[in-house]
Amino acid sequence: MSQNTHPIKHDASALMPPPQVRASAGTVGREIELKLHVAPSDLARLARHPALVGLQQGTAASTRLYTVYFDTPDLRLASFGVALRVRRQGAQYIQTVKTLGGGNSGDAAAVAVRREWDWPIAGEDPDISLLTLDGIRDLVPQDALPEIRPLFTTDFQRTTLMLRPDPLTAIEVALDTGEIRAGTTYRPISEIELELKAGPVTALFDLARELQRIVPMRISADNKALAGFALVTGRLPEPAKASPLGLTPAATVADGFRHIVRNCMSHVLANEACVLAGGNDEGIHQMRVALRRLRSAFGLFDDIIASGDVKALKDEVRWLMDRLGPARDWDILHHRFFQPYAEKHGHDDAIRRLGQAISSSRRSAHARASEALYSPRYTTLMLALGSWLESGRWQEDADRDVLETAAKPLQEMAGAWLGERHRKSRKAGRQIRKIDGEQRHRLRISFKKLRYGVEFFRGVYAAGSVRPYLEKVEALQESLGDLNDADVSNQLLKALVDDASKDVRTAAKGLCQWLERHARRRVDGLPDQWAEFEKAKPFWE
Numbered sequence: 001m002s003q004n005t006h007p008i009k010h011d012a013s014a015l016m017p018p019p020q021v022r023a024s025a026g027t028v029g030r031e032i033e034l035k036l037h038v039a040p041s042d043l044a045r046l047a048r049h050p051a052l053v054g055l056q057q058g059t060a061a062s063t064r065l066y067t068v069y070f071d072t073p074d075l076r077l078a079s080f081g082v083a084l085r086v087r088r089q090g091a092q093y094i095q096t097v098k099t100l101g102g103g104n105s106g107d108a109a110a111v112a113v114r115r116e117w118d119w120p121i122a123g124e125d126p127d128i129s130l131l132t133l134d135g136i137r138d139l140v141p142q143d144a145l146p147e148i149r150p151l152f153t154t155d156f157q158r159t160t161l162m163l164r165p166d167p168l169t170a171i172e173v174a175l176d177t178g179e180i181r182a183g184t185t186y187r188p189i190s191e192i193e194l195e196l197k198a199g200p201v202t203a204l205f206d207l208a209r210e211l212q213r214i215v216p217m218r219i220s221a222d223n224k225a226l227a228g229f230a231l232v233t234g235r236l237p238e239p240a241k242a243s244p245l246g247l248t249p250a251a252t253v254a255d256g257f258r259h260i261v262r263n264c265m266s267h268v269l270a271n272e273a274c275v276l277a278g279g280n281d282e283g284i285h286q287m288r289v290a291l292r293r294l295r296s297a298f299g300l301f302d303d304i305i306a307s308g309d310v311k312a313l314k315d316e317v318r319w320l321m322d323r324l325g326p327a328r329d330w331d332i333l334h335h336r337f338f339q340p341y342a343e344k345h346g347h348d349d350a351i352r353r354l355g356q357a358i359s360s361s362r363r364s365a366h367a368r369a370s371e372a373l374y375s376p377r378y379t380t381l382m383l384a385l386g387s388w389l390e391s392g393r394w395q396e397d398a399d400r401d402v403l404e405t406a407a408k409p410l411q412e413m414a415g416a417w418l419g420e421r422h423r424k425s426r427k428a429g430r431q432i433r434k435i436d437g438e439q440r441h442r443l444r445i446s447f448k449k450l451r452y453g454v455e456f457f458r459g460v461y462a463a464g465s466v467r468p469y470l471e472k473v474e475a476l477q478e479s480l481g482d483l484n485d486a487d488v489s490n491q492l493l494k495a496l497v498d499d500a501s502k503d504v505r506t507a508a509k510g511l512c513q514w515l516e517r518h519a520r521r522r523v524d525g526l527p528d529q530w531a532e533f534e535k536a537k538p539f540w541e
Contacts, residue, residue, distance in 0.1 A: 031098075031114045033195040034204040035220040036379075040190045042215035043175050047159055051210050052173060055163040065089060067154045069228050070126055076144035083225035084140075084148065086126050095121045097136055100225055110219055110265055110386045111201055152182035152228040156189045162197075163207070169199030171207060180224060182231035191220060205387035212383060216376045219383070221269040236279030239286045240270035242293065247459035253413050254395075254406040257301045260456050261389050264294035265382065275324075276370055281331045284369060288328055291321050296452040300417055304406045306398035313388060316381040323372035330362040333489040337518075341511050350503040354511070357496055357504070414457040415540035421450040422538055429476075432530045437487060444480035451477050457540075465539040472536040476529050479522050486519045 038046065046052060047060070067087040071077045077084055078100065087094045098116040117136060121127045128148065131140045156178025163171045174193040179186045192211070194204050211217065230237070245263055247256055267290035274283030295317055298305065338358055342351050372378055388394055395406065405413065425446045428439070435443065451473045458466040490512050497508040 031116055031195060032111060032201060032204075033114075033193050034111050034208055035191055035193050035223065036208060036211075036217040037191050037220050038215060038217050040177055040188075042217075043177055043190055043192065046192065046211060046215060047161075047175055049214055051214060052161060052163065055165055057162045057164045057170075060159055060161045062157065062159045063089065065154070065156055065158050067224075068124070068150045069152050069154070069225060070148050071151050071229075072144045072147040073149070075229060075232070076141050076147070078225075078229050080139065080141055082139050084126060084131070085225070086121070086124060088124070093121050093124060095119045095126050095130060097131070097140065098225065099139075100223070110221075110269055110382055111196075111204060112223070114223075151232050152180060154178065154180050154189065154224050154228065165203055165207065166199070169203045170197035171195065171199075171203060172197055173207075180228050180231060182228060185231050185234075187227055187231060189224070192217070200390070202387055202390040205383050205390060209380070209383045209387060212376065212379055216379070218272075218374070218379055219269060221266075221272060236277045237273035237283070239274045239280050239282035240267070241286060242267045242290065243270075245456065245459055247410065247457070249409070249411050249460045251410045251460060252406065253301070253304055253408050253410050256410040256414075256456070256460075257297070257304065257394075257406075258389060260297045260301075261294065261385075264290050264297060265385060265389075267293065269382070272373055276373060278366065278370075281328075281335065284324055284327050284331070284366070288321060288324050291317055291324070292448065293452050293456075295321075296449050297456065299449065300453055300456065303413075304398070304402055305394050306402050307388070307394045307396055309388065310394065313381070313385055316377070316384075320372060320378060320381065324369045327362070327365040327369040329488050329492060330358065330365045332485045333492050334358050334362055336485065337489050337515060338511065341514050345510065348507075350501075350507040353501075354497070354504050354507045357500065361492075361496060410457070411460040414460055418450075418453050418457060418540050419538065421446070421453050425450050426534070429530055429533075432526050437483075440480060440483055441487075444477065444484055447473060447477040447480060461539055469536045469539050472529075472533040476526075476533055479526060479529060483519055483522050486515045486522075490515050 065087055067085050070084045070086070081100050083096075083098050083100055085096050085098070087096065096116055096118050099114045119127070119130055121130075126148065128145050130136065131145060132142065156176045159175045161173045161175075163173055165171065172193075172195045174195070176189050176191050176193065178189045180189060194207055196204055208217070208219075242263060243266060245259065247259055251259070268287055271283045271287040271290065274280055275287055277283075295314070298310070298314060334355075338355060342355060345351065395402065398406070425443070428443045428446045429435075432443070451470070454466060454470050454473060458470070493508045493512055493515075497505045500508070
C-alpha cells in the first residue's frame with residue numbers, strides 16, 4: 001500500500017457515489033470488546049494454553065494484517081471521534097469507518113462498545129465517496145474529505161480463536177503482535193482482544209480473569225487508532241475528567257448503581273495511561289477522584305448491595321487509593337505550596353535543597369503508584385469489579401425488600417439519600433466558627449460525599465435546578481479541601497526534614513508558617529461560605 005503523504009486524489013464528482021454503491025452502507029457492526037496488554041513472551045504462551053485451547057471451536061487462524069489509517073493533517077476525523085482505515089487481508093482491501101470512543105461510559109465497565117462500517121474496495125486508497133453515504137456523512141466532516149491522506153500504519157500478525165464457554169456464548173479471541181508506525185517512530189503491539197459475538201458481557205470478564213491467573217495483563221482503555229494518533233502528534237496521554245452520566249428520570253435504582261459504577265471504572269481506566277506516562281500530574285488526581293467517587297457510590301447504594309464479596313472489593317479499592325495517595329500529596333506540596341513560596345521568598349541555597357528533597361520524595365511516590373498500576377493486583381481488581389457488576393452478583397443475597405427497592409424509580413430514592421447527606425453535612429458544620437482541624441476534616445468528607453451524590457443524581461432532576469445548590473456545595477468543599485491539603489503538606493514537610501541540615505529545617509519551618517497563614521485565611525472565609533450554603537434550597541424537595 002502506498003505510503004505517500006499527499007491527499008487522496010479525487011474530483012468533485014467522486015464525492016458522489018454511484019447508485020449501486022449508495023444503495024448500501026456496507027456492513028454495519030457493533031463491536032463489544034475487552035482489550036488487554038500482554039508481554040510478547042506471555043502472548044505466545046497464552047495461544048497454547050488449555051484455558052483457551054480447551055474452549056476452542058474449530059481451528060485457529062493466523063494472518064498478517066497491514067492497515068493504513070487516514071485523516072487530515074489536523075486530524076479532523078479524529079476530532080469528530082472517528083477513524084478511517086484501509087486494511088489489506090490477503091488479496092482483499094477492506095475500508096472501515098470506526099468510532100474511536102469506547103461508547104457511553106455507562107454501557108459496560110471497562111468494555112469498549114464501538115460502531116463500525118466495512119466495505120470491500122478495489123485498491124489500497126480509500127473510496128472517499130463511501131464517506132458521503134447516509135448514516136456516515138453525519139459522523140465524518142464533509143469539508144475535510146479533500147484533505148484526507150495516509151498518516152500511520154499498523155502491521156501485525158493476528159491469531160484468531162473462537163471460544164464457546166457455553167452453548168449460548170461465543171467470544172472471538174485475537175492475539176496480536178507487531179507494531180504501529182508513524183514515519184520513523186513506532187510502538188510495539190502485543191495485546192489480546194476479547195470480542196463478544198454472543199452471550200452476556202460478563203463472559204468477557206470471566207475469561208479475562210481466567211487468563212489473568214495465567215499471565216500478567218493490563219486492561220487497555222485505548223485502541224490501535226488512538227495509539228497511532230498519539231504517535232503522529234507526539235503528545236503524551238492526557239488526564240481525563242469523568243464522562244457525563246446518562247441517567248434520566250426513567251432509570252431505576254439498580255440502573256443507577258450499574259451506570260454510576262461503570263462510569264467510575266471508565267474514569268479510572270481513562271487516566272491510567274497518563275499516570276504511567278508521567279507527563280501530567282493531573283492524571284493521578286483524576287484517578288483518585290474516580291476511586292473516591294466509586295467508594296461514595298458504594299456508600300450511597302448500600303441499601304441495595306447484597307453481596308458477600310463486596311467487602312473484599314472495597315478493601316482492594318482502598319488499597320489502590322493508599323498506593324496513589326502519597327504521589328498526589330507530594331504533587332500538592334510541590335506545585336500548590338512550595339513553588340509559589342520559593343518564587344516569593346527567593347531561591348537561596350536552603351530553599352533550593354528543600355525543593356530537591358521534595359522532588360525526590362515526589363519521584364519515589366510516583367514510582368510506587370506506577371508499580372501498583374503495573375501490578376496484577378490492580379488488573380485483578382478491575383476485572384473482578386467488572387465481573388461482579390455485570391453478572392448481577394452484587395444482589396446475589398438480596399431479599400424481597402432489597403429487590404423491591406432496587407426496582408423503584410431512582411428519583412424516588414435519590415431524594416431521600418441526598419436529604420440524608422444534606423442533613424449530616426449541615427449538622428457537622430453548624431458550629432463552623434469553632435470546629436477544630438479534625439472536625440473540619442470530617443466535615444470535608446461529609447461535603448465530598450454530598451457533592452458526589454448530587455453529581456450522580458442530577459440527571460433525574462429538571463435541568464438547571466441542580467446547579468445553584470451544587471455551586472454552594474462545591475465552594476465549601478474546595479475550601480475544606482484546601483485546608484486539608486495545607487495540613488497534609490505541613491505534616492509531610494515536618495517528616496521530610498527530621499534529619500536535614502539546620503538551614504534546610506529553617507527553610508521548611510518558614511514554609512510551614514506560610515502554610516499556616518494560608519490556612520487561617522481560608523478558615524476566616526468559611527463562615528460566609530457556610531451562610532451561603534444554608535440559603536441553598538435542596539432541589540430534590
